[in-house]
Amino acid sequence: MTPDSATITKIIDVSNRYAAGIDRRDWAMYGECFTDPCEFDFSSFSGRPASSLSREAWVENVKKTNGSFDATQHQMSNQMITMLDDHRATCITELRAQHWFAPDTMARLGHADSVNFCELGGHYTNDLVLDAGTWRIAVCRLTVRWQTGSMAIFDLARAIGAGTLSKD
Template sequence: MDIQELSDKIEITELLARYARGVDARDWDLWKTVFTPEAIIDYSSAGAVVGSRDEVASWLEKGLAAVPMTQHFISNVEIVLNRDRAKVRAMFYNPMHLPGMDQPSFCGGYYHHDMVRTEVGWRSERLVEENQWFVNPLEPPLSR
């Protein structure tokens, strides 16, 4: 692994940490910096929204305003680089306290990112969440 590949992988890993911090801090301007302006985000596997970066940021801001606690852990990051593009697969674990629930809820799965190197660094141009499991979900799922 050369220095450029190592640097790229560190930058991409830090981008994933920024994603988690943006969501959990409800800092939607920070969250948007993870993505290209034209990015598509797909949370449909969790019964949530699919849309552009700005559409999803707006949906998250409204939907998570009622959620008192979330914490995203991202691990087992796999990055396949191809010059100025990267395929990224990372596991997530997300404990949360959903509104109206007496007990905490938990979900986990994979984030699949298509990343591109831009003038301002690596950014995700496509995110697909692959939710593998959900303990104590809201019934019905969060509205779209």
Template sequence: MLPLQEISDRLEIQDLLARYSFAIDERDWDALDEVFTSDAVIDYRETGGARGTLAQIKAWLPLAMERFPLFQHMVATTRLDLDGDRATSRTILFNPMVYRKDDGAEQVFFIGLWYRDKLVRTEKGWRIAERYEEMGYAHNVPQMPAIPTIDDVPDRI
């Protein structure tokens, strides 16, 4: 039988992962402050994105995601290794996205990946200290211009 603390930790981390998905899907970039530690490092490069601090990623996301009128980040099947106030996890993400072309036509495509996270318990609850997106597969991805880099948004940081 799992100890109550471990049950609580697992539920809190499951909720944390869901809050990340909702923050991204609702474009509520400030909600990421309640998901990540203030000194978190987030690495989306393997899936075509950027790597940076929480502040840099929050400034970059609106520019990077504006080409997509709709997306869903559906997390499932987390392998979680708890070690006191620290944890590591690997979580499956299924990510359907809609890309709007210059002529207004929309194309739906799918990405499957894993989030590899390092988590820490803080006085405000569990937070992600490091996130790495590991690419799995993509289907029906349209031709599109390169996603902006962190350097493309220095005035927002």
């Protein structure tokens, strides 16, 4: 089944709102991208198995980690959409995700000489459903193909998000 141009635009918009929601710290926008609950498989990044979470719980997890960086930039491109039926689609989206702490933040965290960024490349394979006229991600799978910088900055971001470390 070939999607029409309006459907393609709406599904690509989900990818754009996903990225913009994280990078602009607009957690309501980000949350609206998902069904409730939603399945998440980030095992290629985290090593943890896939799990189903409420929309609220997922957004809070992402907010605590990604929201703790001084800046992030998620670039989504090359969306390939396969329609399963009128209400279900799969979208594979290429990803380049940058996570960054300012040098002065790293110094305040006691890591002045550490690498202050991590960049990931890969793709999302998202299963979407048409939910009350809005396309939403029901299953979100991340496949990381490459990484540069330091994965250790995610530990710092998680500690900041958990309140066990302060950027001040």
